[in-house]
Amino acid sequence: MDKWHFFVKLRTLTGEHCGDMNQLYRFPTAQFGSILIILITKLPIPMKNMNQSKGFTLVEIMIVVVIIGLLAAMAIPAFQKVRSASQDKTVLNNARQLSAAADQYYLENGVSTVTIGNLIGSSNYVKALNLVANETYPQAFTQGIAISIVGVAGVRTITYAP
Numbered sequence: 001m002d003k004w005h006f007f008v009k010l011r012t013l014t015g016e017h018c019g020d021m022n023q024l025y026r027f028p029t030a031q032f033g034s035i036l037i038i039l040i041t042k043l044p045i046p047m048k049n050m051n052q053s054k055g056f057t058l059v060e061i062m063i064v065v066v067i068i069g070l071l072a073a074m075a076i077p078a079f080q081k082v083r084s085a086s087q088d089k090t091v092l093n094n095a096r097q098l099s100a101a102a103d104q105y106y107l108e109n110g111v112s113t114v115t116i117g118n119l120i121g122s123s124n125y126v127k128a129l130n131l132v133a134n135e136t137y138p139q140a141f142t143q144g145i146a147i148s149i150v151g152v153a154g155v156r157t158i159t160y161a162p
Helices: 058-109
Strands: 003-012 017-020 036-045 113-115 140-142 147-152 156-160
Touching: 058 113, 058 140, 058 147, 058 156
Parallel strands: none
Antiparallel strands: 003 017, 003 036, 113 140, 147 156
């Protein structure tokens, strides 16, 4: 913190300098012969602070860490929820594609059951089946029967009814 030093200047009404506060006691007041106007000037005198350092305090850094932790605590569950919803939608879309491919196979071949190997492949109805959450699809599809995909992210089961 800076200390302030006050300089007091004494002037007469005509603007003549009469001296400073120390000199006021040396001269008798009758010598001036008029009313004095006192001008006070406030000048900063910087102090040398040996403990002055630039940077953040430990408290400021701890507050920032706490705020980041709170934001992460709110964001991570929301991210996990969005991720699981995205996986479920992708698995459900895969089930729709397999069901549509099975329906097409039923119409073309006149059967009511088909294996997954007849549906997926470069020359078959579904070119590739991308697994998004280590899910397991049934090996055979029967016309009019709902299919269940198990082990979505290791814990969920999704059922699709055509």
